Amino acid sequence: xxxxxIRDLKIHYPIRSGFxxxxxxxxxxxxxxxxxxxxxxTYGLIGESGSGKSTTGKAIVxxxxxxxxxxxxxxxxxxxxxxxKKLQYNRDVQMIFQDSxxxxxxxxxxxxxxxEPIRNFEHxxxxxxxxxxxxxxxxxxxxxxxxxxxxxEFSGGQRQRIGIARAVSxxxxxxVADEPVSALDLSVxxxxxxxxxxxxxEFNISYLFISHDLxxxxxxxxxxxxxxxxxxxxxxxxEDIYQHPQHIxxxxxxxxxxxxxxxxxxxxxxNRKRVxxxxxxxxxxxxxxxxxxxxxxxxxxxxxxxxxxxxxEGGQS
Amino acid sequence: xxxxxxxxxxxxxxxxxxxxxxxxxxxxxMPGDPFSGQITPQMDPKQIDSLRRQLGLDDPLWTQYFRWIxxxxxxxxxxxxxxxxPVISLIAERASNTIWLSLFAVILTYLIGVxxxxxxxxxxxxxxxxxxxLYAYSVMxxxxxxxxxxxxxxxxxxxxxxxxTGSVALDASGGVGYIMSRLYHMVLPAILQAxxxxxxxxxxxxxxxxxxxxEDYVRTARAKGVPEKVIFNKHILRNSLLPIAAFMGNTITxxxxxxxxxxxxxxxxxxxxxxxxxxxxxxxATMTSLTLLFGFLTLLGNLLSDIIMSIVDPxxxxx
Amino acid sequence: MxxxxxxxxxxQHLHTAFRVGDDFYDAVEDVNLTLNRDxILAIVGESGSGKSTLATSVIxxxxxxxxxxxxxxxxxxxNLVGLNETLYNRIRGNDIGxxxxxxLAALNPLMRIGEQIGETLLYHTKLNKEERDHRVLELLGQxxxxxxxxxxxxxxxxxxxxxxxxxxxxxxxxxKPPILIADxxxxxxxxxxxxQILDLLENIQQETHSGIILITHDLxxxxxxxxxxxxxxxxxxxxxxxxxxxxxxxLHPYTRSLLRSMPQADNDSDDLxxxxxxxPDLKHMQTDDCRFAAxxxxxxxxxxxxxxxxxxxxxxxxxxxxxxxxxxxNDEAEA
Numbered sequence: 001x002x003x004x005x006i007r008d009l010k011i012h013y014p015i016r017s018g019f020x021x022x023x024x025x026x027x028x029x030x031x032x033x034x035x036x037x038x039x040x041x042t043y044g045l046i047g048e049s050g051s052g053k054s055t056t057g058k059a060i061v062x063x064x065x066x067x068x069x070x071x072x073x074x075x076x077x078x079x080x081x082x083x084x085k086k087l088q089y090n091r092d093v094q095m096i097f098q099d100s101x102x103x104x105x106x107x108x109x110x111x112x113x114x115x116e117p118i119r120n121f122e123h124x125x126x127x128x129x130x131x132x133x134x135x136x137x138x139x140x141x142x143x144x145x146x147x148x149x150x151x152x153e154f155s156g157g158q159r160q161r162i163g164i165a166r167a168v169s170x171x172x173x174x175x176v177a178d179e180p181v182s183a184l185d186l187s188v189x190x191x192x193x194x195x196x197x198x199x200x201x202e203f204n205i206s207y208l209f210i211s212h213d214l215x216x217x218x219x220x221x222x223x224x225x226x227x228x229x230x231x232x233x234x235x236x237x238x239e240d241i242y243q244h245p246q247h248i249x250x251x252x253x254x255x256x257x258x259x260x261x262x263x264x265x266x267x268x269x270x271n272r273k274r275v276x277x278x279x280x281x282x283x284x285x286x287x288x289x290x291x292x293x294x295x296x297x298x299x300x301x302x303x304x305x306x307x308x309x310x311x312x313e314g315g316q317s
Numbered sequence: 318x319x320x321x322x323x324x325x326x327x328x329x330x331x332x333x334x335x336x337x338x339x340x341x342x343x344x345x346x347m348p349g350d351p352f353s354g355q356i357t358p359q360m361d362p363k364q365i366d367s368l369r370r371q372l373g374l375d376d377p378l379w380t381q382y383f384r385w386i387x388x389x390x391x392x393x394x395x396x397x398x399x400x401x402x403p404v405i406s407l408i409a410e411r412a413s414n415t416i417w418l419s420l421f422a423v424i425l426t427y428l429i430g431v432x433x434x435x436x437x438x439x440x441x442x443x444x445x446x447x448x449x450x451l452y453a454y455s456v457m458x459x460x461x462x463x464x465x466x467x468x469x470x471x472x473x474x475x476x477x478x479x480x481x482t483g484s485v486a487l488d489a490s491g492g493v494g495y496i497m498s499r500l501y502h503m504v505l506p507a508i509l510q511a512x513x514x515x516x517x518x519x520x521x522x523x524x525x526x527x528x529x530x531x532e533d534y535v536r537t538a539r540a541k542g543v544p545e546k547v548i549f550n551k552h553i554l555r556n557s558l559l560p561i562a563a564f565m566g567n568t569i570t571x572x573x574x575x576x577x578x579x580x581x582x583x584x585x586x587x588x589x590x591x592x593x594x595x596x597x598x599x600x601x602a603t604m605t606s607l608t609l610l611f612g613f614l615t616l617l618g619n620l621l622s623d624i625i626m627s628i629v630d631p632x633x634x635x636x
Numbered sequence: 637m638x639x640x641x642x643x644x645x646x647x648q649h650l651h652t653a654f655r656v657g658d659d660f661y662d663a664v665e666d667v668n669l670t671l672n673r674d675x676i677l678a679i680v681g682e683s684g685s686g687k688s689t690l691a692t693s694v695i696x697x698x699x700x701x702x703x704x705x706x707x708x709x710x711x712x713x714x715n716l717v718g719l720n721e722t723l724y725n726r727i728r729g730n731d732i733g734x735x736x737x738x739x740l741a742a743l744n745p746l747m748r749i750g751e752q753i754g755e756t757l758l759y760h761t762k763l764n765k766e767e768r769d770h771r772v773l774e775l776l777g778q779x780x781x782x783x784x785x786x787x788x789x790x791x792x793x794x795x796x797x798x799x800x801x802x803x804x805x806x807x808x809x810x811x812k813p814p815i816l817i818a819d820x821x822x823x824x825x826x827x828x829x830x831x832q833i834l835d836l837l838e839n840i841q842q843e844t845h846s847g848i849i850l851i852t853h854d855l856x857x858x859x860x861x862x863x864x865x866x867x868x869x870x871x872x873x874x875x876x877x878x879x880x881x882x883x884x885x886x887l888h889p890y891t892r893s894l895l896r897s898m899p900q901a902d903n904d905s906d907d908l909x910x911x912x913x914x915x916p917d918l919k920h921m922q923t924d925d926c927r928f929a930a931x932x933x934x935x936x937x938x939x940x941x942x943x944x945x946x947x948x949x950x951x952x953x954x955x956x957x958x959x960x961x962x963x964x965x966n967d968e969a970e971a
Contacts, residue, residue: 021324048826049797155914156683185682185853185915190897190908197907212826219899219908256831258856260900262879265860272831533741539697540736541756541807542729545721556746631791632745 002036003206009033009069011055029055031230042207044217044224052230057176057210061095091121094167098179100159104151111147117170136165157188176208214257226250231293236303246305248286252279329616336612340605341382395602404602414484415587418503419572425511430518438526457516465582468509479505482584506579525557559629566621570614644815644847645671650707652693660704661918663689665871671847678850678862684915685868687851691817695732696724730760733808737820739800743792750788756810775806798829812844819851834861859883867891870921877953887960890928926957934966
């Protein structure tokens with residue numbers, strides 16, 4: 001059984017209009033998605049802005065209410081508050097945000113920031129708490145005297161590590177990481193990503209890694225989903241997605257990533273133009289009449305695509 | 318847009334009804350009744366009882382409330398016990414005094430506040446800025462009635478520059494002379510009210526200008542080669558002034574209900590003084606009517622501000 | 637020295653220093669660069685490298701009370717350093733256009749799109765209102781906005797991020813300036829939109845034969861669009877060359893380290909390469925010796941120059957300091 005299973009999750013926001021402010025329509029932020037995250041795994045969720053990827057992440061940690069569908073943790077539906085409490089879900093599932101400056105309270109010392117989740121779930125004596133914070137800072141490679149400083153005294157990479165220290169303080173099973181390195185410089189990004197992998201190995205943590213950066217997701221995740229308009233267009237392993245993308249949306253996304261090989265840039269560019277033209281021409285093949293992403297169809301045991309007649313892989317018969 | 322305004326006005330109805338319930342029952346909760354102050358040992362208790370019954374003061378509270386509300390809808394605000402006159406005519410008589418004073422004060426507020434705010438923001442960090450900010454914070458820190466009393470003492474009684482009571486001289490007659498006398502009586506209270514009112518505008522405008530000056534779009538304008546003076550007027554100042562303009566709705570109604578202090582200090586016969594007098598003489602009908610009126614004006618002011626805001630700021634769509 | 641015919645800008649010994657307390661610290665130190673017609677010159681670096689400061693020094697957007705600029709920025713025999721504001725205003729927008737990173741913030745939220753683009757024309761051309769509006773509509777079409785007439789009357793918040801960036805580009809190119817500076821023009825955008833905007837920039841350049849200075853931290857964007865590249869670290873250019881030279885034969889330890897820290901590898905088991913230490917801040921980077929030495933402590937001090945200078949390794953390919961000759965990664969054997 002997977003650590004967490006998302007079943008037909010939908011998050012719809014009402015649009016109110018007219019004289020009586022009645023609900024006249026819904027924004028389908030997340031519209032029926034399914035995926036599992038295994039223990040100790042990093043699952044990638046890729047999408048552009050407005051795709052619904054962040055809303056999905058927030059729904060999993062409970063910052064956003066699901067309209068329908070289930071989030072099964074250890075086999076029980078945690079969209080029901082009773083189960084959350086029983087399973088200590090809020091303690092087992094934590095979140096890391098993109099903007100480390102605005103997600104850390106500027107008026108609190110690092111010690112209080114990191115200790116906050118511990119205070120919510122455990123009752124430690126002050127001395128034990130200090131010791132625990134010290135350990136956590138040590139885990140994220142920061143000196144102990146950082147405890148008494150404030151968020152603005154640190155660089156972006158350091159703040160992101162403080163955010164991670166806070167997230168791991170309750171020994172969580174799953175961390176939802178929403179664009180954790182998008183705001184960081186390349187060299188700092190490498191540090192934070194390595195570090196996330198390190199603590200994953202050490203504490204057997206699962207990640208839901210939400211990002212728009214296909215390079216980073218490729219590095220971090222073995223399984224992933226591509227999301228747009230609130231639905232998944234393609235789900236598969238790293239190889240499925242990067243080597244054999246079938247959905248035009250995935251192909252377009254992949255062709256748009258700039259490569260660091262100037263020698264082949266003319267080829268890359270014409271390839272991108274070709275995919276773009278195809279996307280414009282054939283999008284009716286890939287989307288329903290109302291622009292809705294089609295239902296996923298399995299093309300191999302690991303790979304599913306949202307198209308009418310997918311090419312079934314491996315079945316050479 | 319019109320739909321939204323209409324809807325907002327409709328929403329105001331339950332708000333006012335709720336306010337009326339609160340006002341009515343609070344008034345009833347106060348100890349005593351209109352007669353308490355007039356009862357003397359010589360009066361026959363039976364006579365008082367019959368008077369009470371006659372006025373319906375012995376009916377159940379909710380009956381009294383609905384009678385009161387029903388009368389309100391007919392424009393009958395009841396009789397003032399203190400003045401022995403219909404409240405509506407009392408208010409009507411005083412309203413023009415307060416409206417003129419408030420209008421005068423609003424004009425002065427913006428006339429003083431806007432230039433000071435602009436100067437402080439434009440020359441941020443200079444002595445001029447420190448001086449203006451010091452003024453704004455000091456005025457803000459002084460309780461308004463203390464401010465009025467001190468000013469009245471100095472300019473009214475010591476220097477005798479301005480009259481100390483009333484809205485017009487008793488001997489004023491004829492067109493121009495009458496108007497001049499009324500204006501003369503308004504000058505000091507209006508200036509004082511304006512001084513109090515400017516603080517918000519100055520500080521708001523100052524920080525607006527400072528914040529807008531470092532916005533990216535100002536840098537874009539510089540990169541276009543727009544002269545600095547034009548950047549200030551067309552981009553920074555304009556964008557900082559719009560929220561101030563929207564403030565106006567609240568400012569006007571705020572001044573009308575804020576007239577309580579200034580009018581009682583200056584014995585200026587307006588609605589504010591009427592309200593204070595009504596409170597001290599337990600003149601229920603007048604008091605409840607004025608409270609309701611001030612409450613209504615506040616709601617109206619908010620609506621007015623929202624409408625102005627939606628006109629001047631394209632990002633706020635009234636729909 | 638004769639000026640090559642297609643040279644647009646010649647930056648010599650440029651220093652841009654910021655005031656911190658009572659002292660000035662160089663955020664850009666001794667930069668020498670040229671920009672030619674028909675080329676995209678990328679300036680790459682991480683935050684704090686001085687790349688944006690360099691760009692804003694060229695277009696003169698610094699508050700000179702807190703910034704000291706010395707050296708020469710020669711444009712058509714005119715030195716932009718120390719130029720008075722009136723003259724500089726004739727250059728800005730007309731000869732040098734600038735594209736900013738965050739298109740929402742870069743546009744005045746309370747002004748219609750048409751007016752914001754027209755403003756550039758107002759101060760640099762003699763066109764009347766009607767002619768200006770006509771030209772604005774033409775520009776909106778040129779930057780690929782589908783419905784110019786409608787967008788003309790719209791406000792920035794009514795457009796998508798990609799459309800806003802097109803408007804910002806329209807503002808920058810309104811007077812057909814020979815020099816365009818693009819400061820992280822696609823950082824705030826999705827990759828598919830990024831590709832469109834980069835294509836647009838290339839098209840504009842081909843039409844107008846302008847020279848573009850592209851400031852970015854994104855090595856992929858550089859590799860796809862630039863002709864020449866200057867890599868900046870701690871206020872200095874550490875390596876400069878053609879895009880092929882920089883990506884195919886990078887020499888400076890910093891360039892090599894950056895390229896190696898990119899998550900491009902196909903295997904997930906390997907950790908990413910991490911550059912030791914942190915980027916020095918403004919106060920602590922003011923040294924005469926090799927500023928990258930602290931990040932590669934396994935390289936002996938003798939490998940560095942006492943006062944590193946730029947060396948021309950092959951024609952047009954410059955590297956700062958001598959440490960590149962013996963540099964090896966700490967997990968590699970010595971060269």
